[in-house]
Amino acid sequence: MKIEAIRDSLKASVLAREDLLGAEVEDIYASDLMSDVLAFGLPNSLLLTGLASQQSLISAHMAEFKAVVLLRGKRAKDGAERFATEHSMVLMSTRLDMYDACVRIHALRDGNGVQPKELGTTQAVDNILLQQKFQIEGNDFSKAGYVSTEVKSMLKKIGVDPVLIRSVAISCYEAEMNVFMHALRAKVDLTVTPRLIEVMLTDEGKGIPDVEQAMQEGFTTATDDQRALGFGSGLGLPNIKRNTDELQVTSEVGKGTTLVMRFFLQRPGS
Amino acid sequence: MKIQELIQNLGLKPLSRFEDRDISGVFISDMMSDAMANAKSGNLWITVQTHKSIIPAANLVDVAAVIITSGKTVPQDTVELADRHAIALLSTDQPTFDLIGKLYGLGIATS
Numbered sequence: 001m002k003i004e005a006i007r008d009s010l011k012a013s014v015l016a017r018e019d020l021l022g023a024e025v026e027d028i029y030a031s032d033l034m035s036d037v038l039a040f041g042l043p044n045s046l047l048l049t050g051l052a053s054q055q056s057l058i059s060a061h062m063a064e065f066k067a068v069v070l071l072r073g074k075r076a077k078d079g080a081e082r083f084a085t086e087h088s089m090v091l092m093s094t095r096l097d098m099y100d101a102c103v104r105i106h107a108l109r110d111g112n113g114v115q116p117k118e119l120g121t122t123q124a125v126d127n128i129l130l131q132q133k134f135q136i137e138g139n140d141f142s143k144a145g146y147v148s149t150e151v152k153s154m155l156k157k158i159g160v161d162p163v164l165i166r167s168v169a170i171s172c173y174e175a176e177m178n179v180f181m182h183a184l185r186a187k188v189d190l191t192v193t194p195r196l197i198e199v200m201l202t203d204e205g206k207g208i209p210d211v212e213q214a215m216q217e218g219f220t221t222a223t224d225d226q227r228a229l230g231f232g233s234g235l236g237l238p239n240i241k242r243n244t245d246e247l248q249v250t251s252e253v254g255k256g257t258t259l260v261m262r263f264f265l266q267r268p269g270s
Numbered sequence: 271m272k273i274q275e276l277i278q279n280l281g282l283k284p285l286s287r288f289e290d291r292d293i294s295g296v297f298i299s300d301m302m303s304d305a306m307a308n309a310k311s312g313n314l315w316i317t318v319q320t321h322k323s324i325i326p327a328a329n330l331v332d333v334a335a336v337i338i339t340s341g342k343t344v345p346q347d348t349v350e351l352a353d354r355h356a357i358a359l360l361s362t363d364q365p366t367f368d369l370i371g372k373l374y375g376l377g378i379a380t381s
């Protein structure tokens with residue numbers, strides 16, 4: 001489906017990247033829960049959400065979405081417009097609610113018969129070595145998602161397979177959000193060798209008393225305020241698990257938590 | 271349309287005990303405060319939120335039923351609370367967007 005056709009059927013106004021309206025999206029994802037978007041959203045989708053904050057845009061970007069539609073006439077908040085502009089996502093706003101928006105897109109799709117496309121092709125990755133340190137300050141929520149965004153664009157620059165970048169980006173973002181929600185601050189080390197990408201995140205904070213329990217889908221200690229932001233469905237760590245080739249979680253109560261996430265690079269011919 | 275009829279038409283899984291009643295309109299949101307503010311009495315509330323705080327919300331706004339989409343596992347305390355307040359708590363494996371395609375096919379209009 002062309003984004004432009006969706007815009008027309010939703011009578012949406014375009015807030016960012018009008019130049020990309022000609023692009024196609026392959027699926028629609030309707031949700032206000034950002035962990036859900038990260039867990040189930042397919043690349044090249046369009047997000048329908050009532051959450052107008054920059055977090056929606058960052059989640060959509062991590063999940064490789066092409067467009068975001070804010071529902072019920074919501075205005076973009078924080079740096080949402082700028083983020084969409086910088087990261088090549090069409091940002092639109094419609095007066096419709098989620099139900100009506102879904103219905104119209106279904107009607108549009110039934111008329112058009114969309115063809116799902118192949119995912120991006122694997123690019124060769126060889127002879128790369130990258131090392132970068134980042135710092136996450138957990139008290140400044142407006143900065144949530146910056147490190148993941150940075151990691152993502154660095155990996156893109158050196159030509160890592162987009163499918164793998166997506167896994168790294170999603171894992172980083174969930175881990176980063178956990179620092180904002182559950183810890184104080186963290187150091188992040190990104191290392192890329194020809195064989196693997198490793199992201200090590202070491203936080204200072206309350207730690208996790210029972211890691212095994214924390215890894216379970218649905219387990220959360222998130223507060224109501226955090227849920228209101230669309231986080232706190234207890235999907236973050238399971239989502240990281242699903243997206244990594246190797247994951248180590250170690251934690252000491254009262255001190256902090258360390259996550260080592262490894263992603264294996266596929267080299268041509270191996 | 272009534273809840274039982276909807277369950278049969280869409281192959282939904284009922285999780286709680288409830289009294290059958292009429293459905294008028296649909297409201298979709300995963301944010302509690304949003305549902306509290308905008309869902310109407312008799313609506314079908316569609317969400318991926320499974321935390322037990324959805325039940326008091328559903329009760330308060332007097333929705334006809336809550337449908338949990340995307341095959342989310344619903345915690346036991348949420349089901350128990352739904353039982354206690356006789357809130358129809360239903361689930362489906364389909365994501366929200368796909369379910370709406372079916373609902374729309376059944377001709378249920380928005381609130």
Ligand SMILES: Nc1ncnc2c1ncn2[C@@H]1O[C@H](COP(=O)(O)OP(=O)(O)OP(=O)(O)O)[C@@H](O)[C@H]1O
Pocket residue numbers: 035174178179181182183203205206207208214215219220221222230231232233234235236237238257
């Ligand atoms: N860095 C951390 N420091 C302390 N506790 C953590 C940390 N990361 C996770 N936890 C604990 O593990 C639980 C599960 O984390 P997980 O990321 O799976 O879900 P969540 O953050 O609660 O919700 P979401 O689905 O939005 O990610 C958290 O609720 C928290 O109690």
Ligand SMILES: [Mg+2]
Pocket residue numbers: 174177178232235236237
């Ligand atoms: Mg989390």
